[in-house]
Amino acid sequence: MRLSSRPWRACHGLALRLFGLLCLAVLAGCASLPVIVPDLARRPGPPVQLEGARGPLSAAQSKAILERLRSGGQDTDIFARHLALEESIVGSPLTTGNQVQLLQDGPATYRAMFEAISAAQDHINMETYILDDDEVGQSLAQALIDKQRQGVQVNLIRDSAGTFSTPAAFFQRLMDNGIKVLEFNPVNPLAARKDWALNQRDHRKLLIVDGRTAFLGGINISSVYSGGSFSQGARDRARRVGTPAWRDTDLKLQGPVVAELQKLFLATWASQKGDPLAAKNYFPQLEGVGRQVVRAIGSSPEEPYSLIYATLLSAIGSAETSVYLTNAYFVPDPQLLAALEAAAGRGVDVKLILPSRTDSWLVFHAGRGYYEQLLRAGVKIYERHGVILHAKTALVDGVWATVGSTNLDWRSFLHNHELNAVVLGTEFGSQVQAMFDKDLAASDAITLAQWERRPLHLRLKELFARAWAYWL
Template identity: 30%
Template sequence: MIFLGNHWGTLYLAFEWIIRLAMLVLVPFRRSPEAARSWLLLVLFLPIPGLVLYLLIGRPRFPKWRRQRFADLPRAGAAGSAMTRTAKIFPPDIEPSRKPLADLISNLGNLPAVGGNAVELLDGYEDSIDRLCDDIDSARQHVHLLTYIFADDAIGKRVIEALGRACSRGVTCRVIIDALGSRPWATRAVATMRALGIDARQALPVRPFRWQPARADLRNHRKITVIDGLIGYIGSQNIVAADFRAGILNQELVARLMGPIVGQLQSVFISDWYLETGRHLVGSGLFPPSDDMGQVALQILPSGPDYPIAGSERLTVALIYAARKRVVITTPYFIPDEGLIEALQSAVLRGVDARLVVSSVQDQRLVGLAQRSFYAEMLRAGVRIFLYQGRLLHAKHVTVDDDMAMIGSSNVDIRSFTLNAEANLIIYSRHEIGRIRVLEKHYFAASHELHAAEWGRRVISHKVLENLARLVSPLL
């Protein structure tokens, strides 16, 4: 018995070391150094649980069937032709020094910059819902809505009722909601919508042991709406009450769009619809002829695990390197990788006024701890940090100098960069950037600016917890 016990103990230890050595070779492939270090640290201390977790969520890739479906997207069909046509009809007025960035975005997301657009920024939570419902009530052909969270609370019911009224007029309404993001409400919300004639679907449902399963960590985090191919919405706001988390009030920023850019939002929705249903949406009404609605040059960047390059991350870093005078990053979650940290450090060394606006209110404790572990490093580099008070500032945008901005669903964290499907709007317009700067001034005024001496005085237990959370931050 003693011999057998020693025998099995030796086999167990050998198995653990086989896992460690195998993962030492496997983990670094196609993975950032930060993520590789975190996985290897986990496997070093907990080989078997680490292996199981790695097999479940270790590789930021969709299953083979979805990758094949993404490869089969009809990019060269009606959507691609519409994008090419509108780009030629409405050439964007972009400062020459920003054209390389526009080319980068086009190569990352396959969508060109276009002119002839109008932008309306909506920062009032109820106002944006009111405007959305009014536009749905005016719809004549179709409404396409994609969001991470769709609740069946008072806000969700208002939108559902507007969609139901549209269906009763003969308008085709299609809705995609993320299955995990909307989990507490998804079943009821989808059932209610389908009863009203709305074609509602759950994106990436997690159904173990079923055909075409989805991973729990790869989510569709986009928030876009397209109405008749003429009006579009993009931003950070979900279809849920501002206070859906007890004691926390969300503050958002949404852009309402008119002009050729709406066709790009439409192409993103059509692609996601095909990925979830396997059905191509066709028809002349999807891409109506574009009118000249304004003077603003815009561009959409979709990103996510489907794409070979982390587009949102690549663009964020590029924007920081492109800054000449000022860069302001507004995000509820800030967990940067080494490339983004170096970009901010380089910006300050060039004399750029680099500012980070994050919320003092946090809704995710582990993420909040990991986020705070980066503050000392940012402050030492000369980045000014503003802690927004009173509300969870859920708005997500980056402004560069006075002529370029990015607004959308992407946080400045590794999850948004590599695991989530995101959609961001890029704005090339001094007038529109000026309007965002006004919002930023409000953020600064409503914030507590953090200073290095003050931050260094926090208790040692907080520092320990923050740095422990930072060890697993690439896995969050």
Template identity: 35%
Template structure:
């Protein structure tokens, strides 16, 4: 017993010192890890060993830096000109666009158009039609790509395109799309000439757990056709019924179909993932210049991930929230934010902005659901309105500001998206597009129930304690 106690103390000292000397941890995260080490003897150390370090390894970091250094030279003509941001973006929102550009160099470009897809069926129909109409290339990247109807439709369209001579490149995340990667459909795509890549592969899961983290994933959803059309939103290549978790269905997603110069930026983001995954040079990816529509709007791509600057995404959210003057509406399936975002939301409500949050009532992660609800009381007290969606799992990640600004893409408002996942989004300024997204958010609200402060105050002490415990360990979820 004495040996066990001594060993436990040595483990606590060793891992505790490691946690204390890390400069990349915020105090709440550091505290959460120390609590786990203390309350879960030995097991806590194993958890930290497997999940404590947010690092893909030196070779991955070096490869990322090399690819992006070349990207900024090779794709300079498509990154946008910071000098013209002031001419494109309203003064109230320039700080947000400038901050977004600081993350990976994509500045606002003019002349874009966007069309909001009606539902999953229209998204699938339009996307397949675009692939079937491709004449030069098709590029796709999905976190979850299933062998259901939607996933198979996309795969078959790529096969048809490859067979008629179109260059097709497809990336799938090694964990989220593991069933497809092992399937006959994946082999059929390869046999037809579709060039395939596995982002963050799990060839040796044990080695991955020892040297990195198995949950560092590529969560992006990118589709680019002929360099002239791109889709951006929350939808994976999967049916709304999401048969891997059918009890929470339907998955309710949102997608925009873009044309204009912002397509080239999404192409560059795909190119960076392709180069890092396959080792090929960036210049194998064509980036044809796209004409700017004189009546179009300014937009820019934002990509984030564990190899980018830490804290970039929550800081962008805080900057966007601070720019709101009248109305801010946000939908997200997973809400486990850092203090930066929570305080920004409360500050916006205190200064009179109409702040509305929409979360799913039934979440596929009970841990995330509990942690999310721990924030309800302070948000409601500040004047934030909270609604819980009852029409399935609301998976749409949307942020609209003052009926003018929209942020849409793959990023959830949680620490996993902030710190662990590769994400992609498009930030735009356009009243028409934002009004369309706002109308969709209003549809979500119709299928939601509003949570009152009185209801939250009426929760049992046990429920409130459980939510707060989950929030306490939120930084390590």
């Protein structure tokens, strides 16, 4: 979702468009992004070391786990060629002993989130882009208020632009009941607590309960997610009300990686100069609860380059057999285009599942403007029909998977605070593969011959939309 599913915000909101117009003249001479990633040359590095519930594992233990992850997968060299480089780029540790549950669409995600909130004993930390004052938003607000009244401290970060249309009374009710609410980068410059930068937004979606359970992905708090995208009931409802279901993906995580996500939440709170938080057990002793190896990656425009972007380029550059991307907003810069084309050129099976319809007209047509170039390079493109595609997932060689909030566009890579989890191994990779195959079966293939015959009015829309790429 961009600023919202609502029509007035479908092209990222009037405020951002006006701001973009003011800056467009300054940026008109910039034909492409600067090189914002570090040197991704493949060089030998130190052995990858994993962290467990009680700290770093030995080199032998780490090697044994990585060998287990490698076994049973496709013939890939991604572990040797990518993981050490990823670690040097990102800095956050690979953690083992985690449990990861793949959640598809709003109903399953909300159900799991509300169960976790209901069981909270110490604190709830939540960070979201959109929090609508609708049925889902009101239910969440009441659940949080109920826990606050029980002595569970609730801390909420909400993006100012993403929640711009949510009434102030909605958040005042939360604060009146003791919940700490922090407005990220207020749209109103008079309310700014640090340097005002309208275009920098908090696009993360994160819920942490008791420092032990976390949720992240693409799902905002809004009733547009109330219907599952795969069920017949959802399709029937979409036909009745004229609004398609939203297709999205989230993760539920437990284990040592939750501490890394907690660090990111607290760092955002501190950087936004939020009021001091109540003393709670934000970092409980975490035991291993599963076999999944996970890395949490947060990106910020305040960093020299997007950490998520850098590690995605590294993964694509290391791919040996397959690169499968599902993404809601696809406006690639030259570096991502080159990585996808190079992978297809060396025989990697590169498939993109993109929307057939969207809540952002500009992004939709800007992305389509790259189809011909990619198709000629051997990249396979599919458009998901019957739903609003909002998922942001990737699977490389069947063993490197990521789910999060990051879109494949300049806004995510340059302007937004984003959050992803990278999960390694064939066990989780097979789940993502099954999900990808299911979406693929509900998608239409775009062929080069077909695309070359598209009408003139679509080509004109693509040209116009691509002029806005930097702001999308």
